[in-house]
Amino acid sequence: MAATPVEATTAGGPEVGRRRGGVGAFVLQRLLQALLVIFGVTCVTFFVLRLVPGDPARLMLPPGTGEDVVAGLREQLGTDQPLPVQFVRFLGGLLHGDLGSSFRQSRPVLQLVVDAVPATLALAATTMLLAVGVAIPLGILAAARSGRLADRSILALSLVGQSLPSFWIGVLLVLLFSVQRQWFPAIGNTGPASYVLPTITLAAVLVAQLVRTVRQGMLEVLQEDYIRTARAKGVPARKILLLHAFKNAAIPLVTVLGLQVGFVLGGAFVVELIFNWPGVGLLALEAIKTRDFPVVQGVVIVVATVFVCVNLLVDVVYAFLNPRVRLGAES
Amino acid sequence: MPRRLVRPSVLAGAAILLLLVVCALGAQWIAPHDPHAIRTPLRFLPPAWQEGGQAPYPLGTDQLGRDLLSRLVYGARTSLVIAAAAVALSATAGVLLGLAAGYFRGPMDALVMRLADVQLAFPFILLALAILAVSGEKTALRIIVVLAVADWVVHARVIRGRVLVEREREYVRAARALGASHARVMLLYVLPVILPTAIVIATLELAVLMLVESILAFLGLGIDPPGVSWGTILADGRVNVAIAWWMLAFPGAAIFLAVLGVNLLADGLADVLDPRLKLTGRYTRWRRSWLRRRSVPTATPVRDLTPPPEGSGGEPQGRAAVGQEGTLLAVRGLRVEFPTDDGVVTAVRDVSFALAPRGRLGIVGESGSGKTVTALSVIGLLDAPGRVTAGSIRFKGRELVGLPERQLNRVRGGEVAMIFQDPGTSLNPTLKIGYQVAEAVTLHRQGVGREAAREQAVEALRLVSIRDPRRVADAYPFQISGGMQQRTMIAMALSCSPDLLIADEPTTALDVTTQDQILRELDALVDRLGTGVILISHDLSVVAEFTDHTVVMYAGTVCETGPTGALVRDPKHPYTQALLAAAEELDVTERGRLGIIPGDPPDPRERPPGCPFAPRCPQAMEVCRVQEPAPLRLADDVTVACHLYREETVGRPAAR
Numbered sequence A: 001m002a003a004t005p006v007e008a009t010t011a012g013g014p015e016v017g018r019r020r021g022g023v024g025a026f027v028l029q030r031l032l033q034a035l036l037v038i039f040g041v042t043c044v045t046f047f048v049l050r051l052v053p054g055d056p057a058r059l060m061l062p063p064g065t066g067e068d069v070v071a072g073l074r075e076q077l078g079t080d081q082p083l084p085v086q087f088v089r090f091l092g093g094l095l096h097g098d099l100g101s102s103f104r105q106s107r108p109v110l111q112l113v114v115d116a117v118p119a120t121l122a123l124a125a126t127t128m129l130l131a132v133g134v135a136i137p138l139g140i141l142a143a144a145r146s147g148r149l150a151d152r153s154i155l156a157l158s159l160v161g162q163s164l165p166s167f168w169i170g171v172l173l174v175l176l177f178s179v180q181r182q183w184f185p186a187i188g189n190t191g192p193a194s195y196v197l198p199t200i201t202l203a204a205v206l207v208a209q210l211v212r213t214v215r216q217g218m219l220e221v222l223q224e225d226y227i228r229t230a231r232a233k234g235v236p237a238r239k240i241l242l243l244h245a246f247k248n249a250a251i252p253l254v255t256v257l258g259l260q261v262g263f264v265l266g267g268a269f270v271v272e273l274i275f276n277w278p279g280v281g282l283l284a285l286e287a288i289k290t291r292d293f294p295v296v297q298g299v300v301i302v303v304a305t306v307f308v309c310v311n312l313l314v315d316v317v318y319a320f321l322n323p324r325v326r327l328g329a330e331s
Numbered sequence B: 001m002p003r004r005l006v007r008p009s010v011l012a013g014a015a016i017l018l019l020l021v022v023c024a025l026g027a028q029w030i031a032p033h034d035p036h037a038i039r040t041p042l043r044f045l046p047p048a049w050q051e052g053g054q055a056p057y058p059l060g061t062d063q064l065g066r067d068l069l070s071r072l073v074y075g076a077r078t079s080l081v082i083a084a085a086a087v088a089l090s091a092t093a094g095v096l097l098g099l100a101a102g103y104f105r106g107p108m109d110a111l112v113m114r115l116a117d118v119q120l121a122f123p124f125i126l127l128a129l130a131i132l133a134v135s136g137e138k139t140a141l142r143i144i145v146v147l148a149v150a151d152w153v154v155h156a157r158v159i160r161g162r163v164l165v166e167r168e169r170e171y172v173r174a175a176r177a178l179g180a181s182h183a184r185v186m187l188l189y190v191l192p193v194i195l196p197t198a199i200v201i202a203t204l205e206l207a208v209l210m211l212v213e214s215i216l217a218f219l220g221l222g223i224d225p226p227g228v229s230w231g232t233i234l235a236d237g238r239v240n241v242a243i244a245w246w247m248l249a250f251p252g253a254a255i256f257l258a259v260l261g262v263n264l265l266a267d268g269l270a271d272v273l274d275p276r277l278k279l280t281g282r283y284t285r286w287r288r289s290w291l292r293r294r295s296v297p298t299a300t301p302v303r304d305l306t307p308p309p310e311g312s313g314g315e316p317q318g319r320a321a322v323g324q325e326g327t328l329l330a331v332r333g334l335r336v337e338f339p340t341d342d343g344v345v346t347a348v349r350d351v352s353f354a355l356a357p358r359g360r361l362g363i364v365g366e367s368g369s370g371k372t373v374t375a376l377s378v379i380g381l382l383d384a385p386g387r388v389t390a391g392s393i394r395f396k397g398r399e400l401v402g403l404p405e406r407q408l409n410r411v412r413g414g415e416v417a418m419i420f421q422d423p424g425t426s427l428n429p430t431l432k433i434g435y436q437v438a439e440a441v442t443l444h445r446q447g448v449g450r451e452a453a454r455e456q457a458v459e460a461l462r463l464v465s466i467r468d469p470r471r472v473a474d475a476y477p478f479q480i481s482g483g484m485q486q487r488t489m490i491a492m493a494l495s496c497s498p499d500l501l502i503a504d505e506p507t508t509a510l511d512v513t514t515q516d517q518i519l520r521e522l523d524a525l526v527d528r529l530g531t532g533v534i535l536i537s538h539d540l541s542v543v544a545e546f547t548d549h550t551v552v553m554y555a556g557t558v559c560e561t562g563p564t565g566a567l568v569r570d571p572k573h574p575y576t577q578a579l580l581a582a583a584e585e586l587d588v589t590e591r592g593r594l595g596i597i598p599g600d601p602p603d604p605r606e607r608p609p610g611c612p613f614a615p616r617c618p619q620a621m622e623v624c625r626v627q628e629p630a631p632l633r634l635a636d637d638v639t640v641a642c643h644l645y646r647e648e649t650v651g652r653p654a655a656r
Helices: A005-010 A022-051 A056-060 A067-077 A083-095 A109-144 A149-163 A166-180 A192-222 A225-233 A237-275 A280-289 A293-321 B008-030 B068-104 B106-120 B124-134 B140-166 B170-177 B182-218 B230-239 B246-273 B371-378 B405-411 B433-444 B450-463 B469-473 B482-494 B512-529 B540-546 B564-569 B574-585
Strands: B329-340 B343-355 B360-364 B387-395 B416-419 B500-504 B532-537 B549-554 B557-563 B632-635 B638-640
Touching (some): A022 A083, A022 A293, A022 B106, A056 A067, A109 A149, A109 A192, A109 A237, A109 A280, A109 A293, A149 A192, A166 A192, A166 B182, A166 B230, A166 B246, A192 A237, A225 A237, A225 B416, A225 B433, A237 A280, A237 B124, A237 B182, A280 A293, A280 B124, B008 B068, B008 B246, B068 B106, B068 B140, B068 B182, B068 B230, B068 B246, B106 B140, B124 B182, B140 B182, B170 B182, B182 B246, B329 B371, B343 B360, B343 B549, B360 B371, B360 B540, B371 B500, B371 B532, B416 B482, B433 B469, B450 B469, B450 B482, B482 B512, B512 B540, B532 B540, B540 B549, B540 B564, B540 B574, B549 B574, B557 B564
Parallel strands (some): B360 B549, B416 B500, B500 B532
Antiparallel strands (some): B549 B557, B632 B638
């Protein structure tokens, strides 16, 4: 070794792994944030639904119902009370996990909604899997062939996909594959085959958006100095793309995916209606049709909570993917 | 109109939007029938061209016998009016809030952004659905307000981001200093600058809201009759999916084409107004080319196209160049060009030098002198569209220009290695150091297994004076200091015992004490391994310590070459003299800068005639501004390109 012992010492001992907090503190912080957001969302939902012009009691009853009956229903719903009183009651109920009772089904709202959540989540999961499975390879390909025919075609397809109304895709799929040829069931959840059409419907638009995100993320990472280092080492292009670049591009992608879960949950309304899928979307639409307002409110709150929780999970995954966060260098 | 707006896709988008506007404005004249007229006997008429269809109802009728075409025409009105009004409302609110948040920052910013966060924290379509469900009647106005409330966030966030950048600009500060009020600065100075962005966002959101409007209607929460929405028509069609395909196909196609049209238009606008927002992604001609099969777009080496001009010719001189046989690297007449939108920029022109095995060559110059581009072309790492358009790069007698990527990959990292200026960004943040060093070994040493490669990596780390190499190998780059990061880079570069190491400003990013240490270590290492080195630096004193031959570059050309000792002792070219003065006068800690030479290097796009250094040269003469000086051989291995040394004065021109 050419370096003298003195040099070797001054070269500095490795300051490896100064851990400040690490994942535990990170998750705790995000958990508190999530609780705060859920509370905020709950409040917003409560007030927005009550400040919208319109009297739930009157809307729930057939036109021409006597004023005394309407007043009775108001009392039953609690909407006769001043808003602050309603809010305090609502919060009190919330603390006990009580979102009120369904007006039509005389069951607790929470139970109704929680029963419907798994079906929606299952659909969301298959959708995300399909979308990610298609969008990541296409996005990487587009970035690798940036500006060339493959890239341009993928981008053009993405533009078309983003302009397609998902419910149109859904209805056309039903027409083509359930009505004209009975390949897949058109309604309900009766097994794995039932997932095919709703998943494709939901994923189609999502793929169109994700492809662009993946491509853009890859293009940015490919400009980085460490990619040049890898090239200077003689790493083959394919390995640079799939390992050196994608490992870095995947980190912000995880956050984007978390936000897209919201898109999927929103889209679930449409798809559940089309395919009569027994999830929260269908529950909410039924409740809207029958003017069952406690259920509508409950669905909004529960779905928002699910969304926040999914993003919390995404944050944790992000922390594990990103060594900087995992080892406590930043949060 | 900007040329780029006149494209088939944009024109198609504009045509579709125009059609929508015409339908929206003149629905009552265009629609052949009353969209609400119920004709029970004519229920489910197929389109006119199908059997059973009737000419007065070209697209058929629905379950109540209403004319589909007329309903679609009226649906265009609903779609466009609701979406456009909602965008106008949300864009106004969003732009103003984003402007205020970005401009004032502080509590205002916090308030707006937290609000946006909460709103983005859950799928807003849910709340929109709930609101419309609770509100008894669904008038156009209510739908507009709900959509606008859902949409303002998008505008506000993007605008805020742009304003945050703009507010730091000179013109904003100047306006404030002149006493303009905040409102005046925001509305008269900042707003016009961000307006293009706002327009693109608004167009994009118009498409989004048209979609959302149809979704709401499809879910039964659309505008109340007599309003007609495409979504409602499609919902009717869904119920009758088995009987009337036309009730599905046409309204869906209408929504799709309308949204596509607006998206195409938005894409074209983005191209002109704010390319960052392009839907079809961005690509410039400055894209990377490294997935191409060949490293250089021209398939054949082009070294013969432009023979080295008279004067620079012959074999490069100096102790580093010991003729063809003993030469490790010979660069001759190298020319690198970057095609840009403003024309071709020549980054490097007619650069020649040579290096003997184990030789040490320094390339000195200010930033922009072409020294890094020269180094990158040696190793075939030029970023596209930059390319070698003339000259030859021979490494151990083998031409590297035009070598296919696959073969180049064998040379890179194995026989020629490179270390870069900023170790902090040059190491992959998501891969462990041990892996990054071992990767070079596995790539270039045949039959070395994963474990063995790792052991070699640890050894390489030990070699560069890293005290606890095993722990460092297990660390991520961000966990170690800058000096250790650069040691890692050196370890990675030397792990396969290359014949040539290119070090591009290897110590510039480090603090001064670490700089000297690393240079001394590098010195000892390459000495021991017998590695030839090209050291690139803006600092002549660094080059003086390290190399035995020096090339001074300015504005992409070589202005002086010679043995380092002689060059430092007796610099010929005024630029070398200035560089030397800079290195001597500056305090050691100030070494990063070269401000001591007044003026700036010429813009490579507008290279003046004559000597590129003339505008800054204290000894410039008339001829310097007219004629570019040819390289002149002064002594056996000293060449200078300067009119101060004329053939008659020196008596012997370079290499005839």
